[in-house]
Amino acid sequence: MTIKHLFLFLILCGFSSHSQVLRKRTTLLMGGRFDITIVAQDSLSAEQNIDEVISEITRIENLISDWKPTSQVSEVNQNAGIRAVKVDREVFELTQRAIRFSEITDGGFDISFAAMDRIWKFDGSMTEMPSAEAIKKSVEKVGYKNIVLDSENSTIFLKLKGMKIGFGALGEGYATDKCRKMMLTKDIPAGIINGSGDMSTWGKQPNGKPWNIGITNPFNTDKLVAVVPINNGAVTTSGSYEKFVVFDGKRYSHIINPATGYPATGLCSVTVLGPNAETANGLSTSLMVLGKEKGLLLLEKFPDYSCVMITDDGKVVKSKNFRIKKFKARI
Numbered sequence: 001m002t003i004k005h006l007f008l009f010l011i012l013c014g015f016s017s018h019s020q021v022l023r024k025r026t027t028l029l030m031g032g033r034f035d036i037t038i039v040a041q042d043s044l045s046a047e048q049n050i051d052e053v054i055s056e057i058t059r060i061e062n063l064i065s066d067w068k069p070t071s072q073v074s075e076v077n078q079n080a081g082i083r084a085v086k087v088d089r090e091v092f093e094l095t096q097r098a099i100r101f102s103e104i105t106d107g108g109f110d111i112s113f114a115a116m117d118r119i120w121k122f123d124g125s126m127t128e129m130p131s132a133e134a135i136k137k138s139v140e141k142v143g144y145k146n147i148v149l150d151s152e153n154s155t156i157f158l159k160l161k162g163m164k165i166g167f168g169a170l171g172e173g174y175a176t177d178k179c180r181k182m183m184l185t186k187d188i189p190a191g192i193i194n195g196s197g198d199m200s201t202w203g204k205q206p207n208g209k210p211w212n213i214g215i216t217n218p219f220n221t222d223k224l225v226a227v228v229p230i231n232n233g234a235v236t237t238s239g240s241y242e243k244f245v246v247f248d249g250k251r252y253s254h255i256i257n258p259a260t261g262y263p264a265t266g267l268c269s270v271t272v273l274g275p276n277a278e279t280a281n282g283l284s285t286s287l288m289v290l291g292k293e294k295g296l297l298l299l300e301k302f303p304d305y306s307c308v309m310i311t312d313d314g315k316v317v318k319s320k321n322f323r324i325k326k327f328k329a330r331i
Contacts, residue, residue, distance in 0.1 A: 020189065020206040025050050029057045030065060030171055032196035038183070039190035039206055049188055053179045057195075060175045063091055066114055066166040073165060077114070081161030084150060092154045095147070098170055101282045102144035105298060107259035108289040109282060112158070114166030115141035120263060122243035122254045129247050135261040142258050173236055173281030176200035180277075198236040200277045217331060218269045218310055225269075225310065226329045234277035238284040239269035251312050257289045266291045268312050273322075274305035283307070292317055 023046035024037040036053050040046035066073045072087045079085050087095075098111040117138035119130045130138075146159040158165065167174070172195030179193045180200040190203025192211055201211050210229040217223040218239055228235065240253030244263075252263035270287045272280040283305055287295035292309055299307055299319050308329070309317040316329040 021046055022206055023047055023050060025054075027054060029054065030061045030175065030195065031067065031168075032172065034172075034196070035192075035194040036179075037192045037194075038188060039203060040188060049183060049186065049191075052182070053193060056179050056182060057175045060171070060178065063088065064094065064167045064171055064174075066164060066168075073167070076156045076158065077164040080158035080163040084148070084153075084155035084157035086153065086155050089154055092149065092151070092156065094167065094170070094174060095156055095165065096149060096151075097278070098165075098167070098282075099144050099147060099149070101170075101286065104301065105286045105290065107144065108257060108294075109169065109286045110142055110144045110258040111165045111167065111170070112142050112144055112147060112163055113256070113258040114164035114168070115162060116256065116258060116261070119261075120245070120252070120254070120256065122245060126245050129252075139258060139261040169285040170278055170281055172196050172198040173200075173234070173277035173279070176277045177234070195277075197238075198234070198277050198281050200234050201230050202232050204231060215271050215308065216269075219314060219331065223330075225316070225331060226308075228271075228273070228324055230273070233273060233275050234280045235271065235273050236277055236280040236284045237269060237271040238288045240264065240267075240288065253288070255285075255288050264289050264291070266312055267295075267309055269310040270295070271308045272299075272305055273307070273324075274302070280305060296320075 020039050021043050022039050023043060026035050036050050038046045038049045040049060062071055064073050065071050066077060068074060072091050076085045101109045119134055119138045141160055141162045146163060148157040176193040176195050176198055177200050180202055183191055184202060192199055192201040204210055210231045213228045213230055213235050214224040215226050217225045240255050243254035245252050252265060255264040257264060267288055270284045272284040274280045286298060287307060290298060296319060299305060306319045306322040314331045
């Protein structure tokens with residue numbers, strides 16, 4: 001469905017004060033880059049809490065990563081068409097929420113996209129579009145309606161052999177939310193967890209100012225479209241400017257609609273703001289697939305979330321409920 005990129009940048013200023021310190025660490029987790037920033041009373045405490053965040057993300061990765069053969073999700077996939085697999089309640093409920101997203105987007109979002117055949121090539125080797133027959137065949141194992149959940153026994157069953165589920169479009173947001181909740185429980189005053197562009201934030205910088213999130217210009221990655229201040233909440237971005245093909249003057253992105261097998265067109269970047277990174281993560285992916293008009297209609301069902309879209313021709317579109325007064329985009 002989508003490959004996440006680091007579209008969002010954390011802009012830090014006022015690194016420390018007399019009473020608090022800020023520490024940041026970058027590491028590779030869940031197949032991507034995580035930037036972990038913690039504000040604490042002293043350096044030792046900050047570093048120890050970063051260690052705890054990394055341990056928590058690693059725990060989640062070992063549960064839900066479909067590229068790890070020992071994960072519970074991999075066991076579900078290995079038994080597609082064979083038997084139901086018992087999973088931890090955490091994995092079961094994450095799957096439930098993903099299926100709800102699949103339903104509300106009419107399959108524009110689908111956790112079974114992992115079974116899609118990769119017939120579209122974005123490495124410069126494609127000289128013509130795949131045939132309509134090949135595109136249809138590429139998604140024949142995709143379909144959230146063929147996922148059977150048994151809540152009483154906490155099992156997941158994929159009806160078709162060859163089916164797969166994956167959390168590439170929800171996992172990082174889920175992990176960042178879990179880590180934020182864990183840090184708040186420990187009374188850590190502020191921080192930001194950035195998983196490949198999916199961010200959960202809380203509190204303020206040591207100088208009392210909000211976190212400043214820079215949104216990358218998809219047409220010039222050395223520049224920012226805008227800077228968004230945020231205190232407590234989430235920001236996620238999905239985009240397609242690095243991988244795409246052009247046929248007959250039309251741009252086809254690497255983000256594939258799992259319901260049709262065709263690439264998304266019309267938008268090259270979507271940033272969603274709201275209280276929860278998992279939901280924002282799902283929305284940013286869904287809006288890329290659905291396009292501007294259908295995407296904005298979907299967002300109306302989530303009044304706590306707002307968005308900024310950038311179209312293929314460079315237009316900036318904001319949702320009606322976008323409330324950041326000083327926002328000014330520069331393309």
